[in-house]
Every structure is written in structure tokens, then in C-alpha cells.
Amino acid sequence: MIDAVGLHKTYRLKKRQVHALNGVDLHVESGEIFGVVGQSGAGKSTLLRSVNLLERPDSGTVRVGDEELTSLRGSRLRAARRGIGMVHQHFALLSSRTVAGNVGFPLEVAGVSRSKRATRVGELLELVGLGDKARAYPSQLSGGQKQRVGIARALASDPHVLLSDEATSALDPATTDSILALLRRLRDELGLTILLITHEMDVIKRICDSAAIMENGEFLESGRVLDLIGTPGSLLARSLFPLPDNGGPQSVVITYPRSFDEPFMSELTRRFDVDVNILGGGVEQVAGQSVGRLSVDMRGERRREALSYLSEHGLLVEEAGK
Amino acid sequence: MTINPADVLVLAQEGNAVSAIGDFLADWPNMWPSLWLGTQDTIYMVWWATVFSVLVGLPLGVLLVATDRGGLIPAPAVRAVLSAIVNIGRSLPFIVLMVAVLSLTRFLVGTTLGPTAAIVPLSIGAIPFFARLVETSLREVDRGVVEAAHAMGTRKFTIVGKVMLPEAMPGLIAGLVMTVVTLISYSAMAGAIGGGGLGDLAIREGYQRFNDHYLWATVILLIVIVQVAQSLGDLLVRRLSRR
Numbered sequence: 001m002i003d004a005v006g007l008h009k010t011y012r013l014k015k016r017q018v019h020a021l022n023g024v025d026l027h028v029e030s031g032e033i034f035g036v037v038g039q040s041g042a043g044k045s046t047l048l049r050s051v052n053l054l055e056r057p058d059s060g061t062v063r064v065g066d067e068e069l070t071s072l073r074g075s076r077l078r079a080a081r082r083g084i085g086m087v088h089q090h091f092a093l094l095s096s097r098t099v100a101g102n103v104g105f106p107l108e109v110a111g112v113s114r115s116k117r118a119t120r121v122g123e124l125l126e127l128v129g130l131g132d133k134a135r136a137y138p139s140q141l142s143g144g145q146k147q148r149v150g151i152a153r154a155l156a157s158d159p160h161v162l163l164s165d166e167a168t169s170a171l172d173p174a175t176t177d178s179i180l181a182l183l184r185r186l187r188d189e190l191g192l193t194i195l196l197i198t199h200e201m202d203v204i205k206r207i208c209d210s211a212a213i214m215e216n217g218e219f220l221e222s223g224r225v226l227d228l229i230g231t232p233g234s235l236l237a238r239s240l241f242p243l244p245d246n247g248g249p250q251s252v253v254i255t256y257p258r259s260f261d262e263p264f265m266s267e268l269t270r271r272f273d274v275d276v277n278i279l280g281g282g283v284e285q286v287a288g289q290s291v292g293r294l295s296v297d298m299r300g301e302r303r304r305e306a307l308s309y310l311s312e313h314g315l316l317v318e319e320a321g322k
Numbered sequence: 323m324t325i326n327p328a329d330v331l332v333l334a335q336e337g338n339a340v341s342a343i344g345d346f347l348a349d350w351p352n353m354w355p356s357l358w359l360g361t362q363d364t365i366y367m368v369w370w371a372t373v374f375s376v377l378v379g380l381p382l383g384v385l386l387v388a389t390d391r392g393g394l395i396p397a398p399a400v401r402a403v404l405s406a407i408v409n410i411g412r413s414l415p416f417i418v419l420m421v422a423v424l425s426l427t428r429f430l431v432g433t434t435l436g437p438t439a440a441i442v443p444l445s446i447g448a449i450p451f452f453a454r455l456v457e458t459s460l461r462e463v464d465r466g467v468v469e470a471a472h473a474m475g476t477r478k479f480t481i482v483g484k485v486m487l488p489e490a491m492p493g494l495i496a497g498l499v500m501t502v503v504t505l506i507s508y509s510a511m512a513g514a515i516g517g518g519g520l521g522d523l524a525i526r527e528g529y530q531r532f533n534d535h536y537l538w539a540t541v542i543l544l545i546v547i548v549q550v551a552q553s554l555g556d557l558l559v560r561r562l563s564r565r
Contacts, residue, residue, distance in 0.1 A: 078476070094467055109477075
């Protein structure tokens with residue numbers, strides 16, 4: 001749905017140049033939630049703004065759907081932007097307009113008649129659970145409610161793509177949960193494609209199907225979250241699941257998708273003659289699937305062989321001290 | 323500080339304050355026809371100067387913001403020129419500006435005397451003043467909101483009309499009130515060169531003919547007019563503030 005190829009963008013500050021985008025390729029499948037995570041200054045924001053051309057990349061192309069945005073200007077670019085919703089970290093609502101006035105704004109700009117607007121605004125507010133707040137002003141709403149208004153506004157012109165710029169970063173944990181749940185539900189119900197940027201690993205873990213880690217204007221890693229979890233040495237997996245510190249030098253953390261139903265523990269002890277002692281474990285939800293995590297203490301002559309056997313079978317093996 | 327007994331004696335001889343106020347009030351009906359005329363002239367001058375200040379100052383203020391780096395239509399050279407013009411207008415004392423534009427006034431109005439002629443220098447003086455206030459208010463508008471409007475595919479003209487100006491409205495109204503109050507004070511100065519209005523009255527009757535009653539009366543009327551303007555403005559600002 002979103003295809004960006006070879007994006008470069010350089011800012012010239014007083015003395016030095018900043019490569020905000022340094023050859024980024026981004027592919028977001030239709031209907032997926034793609035998260036870009038990174039520290040501030042990594043270039044996430046520039047990347048997101050390149051997709052609807054709020055920032056025009058110095059080079060590279062951006063396609064959304066079957067339109068090449070980078071070739072558009074003026075009224076055709078504005079028309080294309082109406083097909084891409086955007087949600088902002090600080091909500092960016094018009095303080096002089098009511099909730100209904102804010103949600104109706106994109107329709108007003110697109111020249112939709114007043115009566116059609118009123119109907120659509122009503123639907124959108126119901127969709128985000130703010131049916132009773134139509135006549136309130138943004139200053140009378142909580143952060144979470146403001147973001148719901150922002151989301152309703154972003155959906156007003158029936159976009160296929162939603163861009164989320166740190167949508168939950170200004171919210172408390174409970175509100176963050178409800179907003180993430182809302183985004184996920186909207187994806188499921190409306191078939192939206194969502195590209196989000198965040199600095200919170202938790203957001204990736206909760207709702208993203210695919211993810212990329214960004215640093216210094218480049219993707220260090222990108223792919224489907226479940227695949228990355230099974231990839232040894234994956235930065236993303238390591239960031240999503242920091243190693244527990246309850247193990248000794250011999251401890252190993254094994255991460256596996258729940259669908260993995262081979263009895264690997266007993267197989268290990270049988271085949272490689274190692275002693276396995278379970279230190280801890282749990283199941284976490286990642287990309288809508290359960291992922292198991294086991295922290296074990298493993299000893300024996302053939303420990304190394306046992307671990308590589310696990311890796312070969314698609315489990316993520318992380319050793320303490322490495 | 324020392325008190326000179328002679329001064330105290332003079333004060334006592336001049337009669338007490340109560341009788342002075344009594345004299346003033348007794349004189350009021352005699353003064354009223356010319357005071358009322360002066361008030362009308364002042365309101366007339368200030369009204370039209372305000373209209374022209376908004377008509378020219380508002381677009382000028384918008385342009386100052388829009389042409390700035392990171393604005394809607396970045397054009398640093400244009401901005402520098404506009405800004406310089408505004409600064410020139412702002413740096414001239416009003417009394418000098420009035421004299422400096424006399425020939426323009428004569429060209430536009432046909433005379434340099436009377437309230438209609440005074441509208442020309444008043445407008446020229448207030449336009450840059452209001453433009454700067456507009457600029458300041460517009461800069462207060464959240465950049466994120468403007469960006470959001472771009473992301474929704476909004477035309478630049480619409481962004482000014484439907485985002486920037488409505489969002490800045492309380493500040494714009496406050497700026498307008500400040501401009502009106504400044505114009506009232508300028509209009510009194512216009513009286514010095516025969517512009518008419520309450521200032522004219524204060525100078526001709528009060529200063530040149532030593533009639534203190536006229537001086538007091540004009541002061542009172544000017545205070546009332548400013549208070550009314552300021553209160554109406556404050557009311558409007560409170561009504562419009564949704565933050």
C-alpha cells in the first residue's frame with residue numbers, strides 16, 4: 001500500500017548537515033500496522049512526513065496505493081493527501097472549533113455539503129466513542145478524548161492509509177492502551193493500512209504486524225515482528241524482550257511462537273544429554289499472537305549443540321552475558 | 323520637602339475644591355454642544371481609521387507571517403521589504419507623521435483640515451501598528467494545527483481563512499482594541515494641527531483660551547470613550563477564547 005524507495009533528505013543547519021533520511025526503503029502491505037521505532041532525531045518524523053509529502057524528500061519516490069505522490073504538486077497533491085489520514089502527537093485540533101467542527105473540517109475543505117457533513121461527523125464520533133461530545137470544545141476534553149477526535153478527523157475523508165505521529169506519546173499508560181486498541185479495531189473494521197512512528201517499544205509489541213528500527217536516518221532492521229522475534233541477534237527482538245536478570249552465567253532465554261508445538265525441552269535432554277532447569281517463563285501478546293518466553297539454566301557437555309539445534313528450529317536463543 | 327506658607331495661602335484664596343466642581347458642572351450645559359460635536363468627530367475619525375487599519379493592516383500582518391521562513395509562502399526578500407516599511411511607519415512619532423503626510427492628505431481629501439483629513443494620517447499611523455499586532459497573534463497559532471491542515475489537503479488561502487485567523491481571533495480582537503485606543507489618543511493629537519474632535523477642543527478652548535473647564539470635560543469624555551472601547555473588546559475576547 002505504501003512503497004517508498006531510496007528516500008534521502010538532508011537538512012542544512014548552520015555549520016553541519018543532518019541526514020534525516022539516508023536511503024530508506026519502506027514497504028507497508030495493505031491492511032497491516034507498520035511501526036517505525038527509534039530515538040528522537042533518528043529521522044522517524046521526517047520519514048512519516050515524507051509519505052504525505054509534508055516534507056518532500058531530496059530524492060526517492062513515494063507511492064501510496066497506485067499513485068506516485070512524489071510526482072504530484074498543487075491541487076493533485078492536495079487531493080491525494082485527502083486519501084491519507086494523519087494523527088498527531090499533540091492532537092493538533094482547532095481550539096476555536098467544537099469537536100464536530102474539527103471532525104468536519106476535512107470534509108468542509110473537500111467541499112462536502114453541510115447536511116452530508118453532519119451525518120458523517122455523527123457516524124465518526126460514534127465510531128471513536130465520542131457520540132456525546134459533538135458540541136464540546138477541545139479544551140474541555142481529556143488527552144485521550146482529544147486523540148479520539150484527532151482519529152475521527154483523520155478518518156473523515158475515508159482514507160485507506162492512516163499515518164500516526166507518536167499518537168500515544170502524550171498520553172498516560174491506560175489511555176495509551178485504549179487508543180492502541182482503537183487503532184487496531186479500526187484497522188480490523190475498516191481495512192486501514194496504518195504507518196506509525198513511536199519511541200515506545202511497547203507500541204510495537206502491542207499492535208504492530210511489521211516494524212523497523214531506525215537510527216541516523218536508516219533502517220537498521222525491518223520485517224514482520226513475528227519473523228524478527230525468531231531471528232537470532234535481532235535488535236528488535238532484543239529491544240522488545242530485554243533479558244531477565246534472574247539467571248546465572250549458564251542461563252539462556254528462549255523465545256518461541258505459541259504455535260510451536262514440538263516438545264523441545266524433553267527432546268533436548270534426550271538428544272544432547274543436557275540438564276535443563278526452568279528459571280521463569282511467561283506468554284506475551286505480540287502482533288496479536290502469543291509468544292512464549294522461557295528463561296532456563298542449561299548445563300552439560302553438549303550445551304552448545306543443543307542451543308544451535310533450537311536456533312535452527314526457528315526459536316530465538318539469547319544467552320546471558322552475550 | 324518643605325511647605326511654603328505662602329503656597330498654602332494661595333490655595334485657600336482660590337476657593338475650595340467643592341465649589342470648583344460646582345462651577346464646572348454649572349458650565350457643562352454651555353459646553354455640551356461643542357463637546358458633543360467634538361465627540362462625534364473623534365468617533366468618526368477613529369471609526370474610519372480603524373476600518374482602514376484593518377483593511378490594510380490585517381493582510382499586511384498575514385503577509386509578514388506567511389512570507390517568513392517556514393511560512394505558507396516563504397519569501398525572505400519580500401518579508402524584509404514589508405518589515406522595513408512597517409518599521410518606518412512605527413518609528414515616526416505620530417505628530418511628525420501627520421505633518422510629513424500633509425501633501426498626501428491634500429491629494430486624497432482635498433484639504434488638510436477637519437476630521438476627514440485627519441483620517442489619512444491616523445490610518446497611516448495605525449496600519450503598521452495593527453499589522454505588527456496581527457503578526458504577533460498569528461505567530462501564537464500552533465504550528466501543528468497548520469501542519470494538520472496541510473495534511474488534510476487544505477489550500478493555503480483556506481488555511482489562512484479557516485485555521486490561522488479563527489485560531490488567532492482572541493489575540494486579533496485584543497490587538498484591534500489596542501489599535502482603537504491608540505487611535506483615540508492619536509486623534510487628540512490630530513487636533514493640534516486642526517484635525518477636529520475632542521483634542522482640537524482641548525487645545526483651542528482649554529489651552530489657548532485658558533478655559534480649564536473645557537480641558538477637564540475633554541479629559542473625562544476621552545476616558546469614557548477609551549473605557550467603553552476597552553470593555554467591549556475585553557468582553558468579546560472572553561467570549562471568543564476557547565483555550
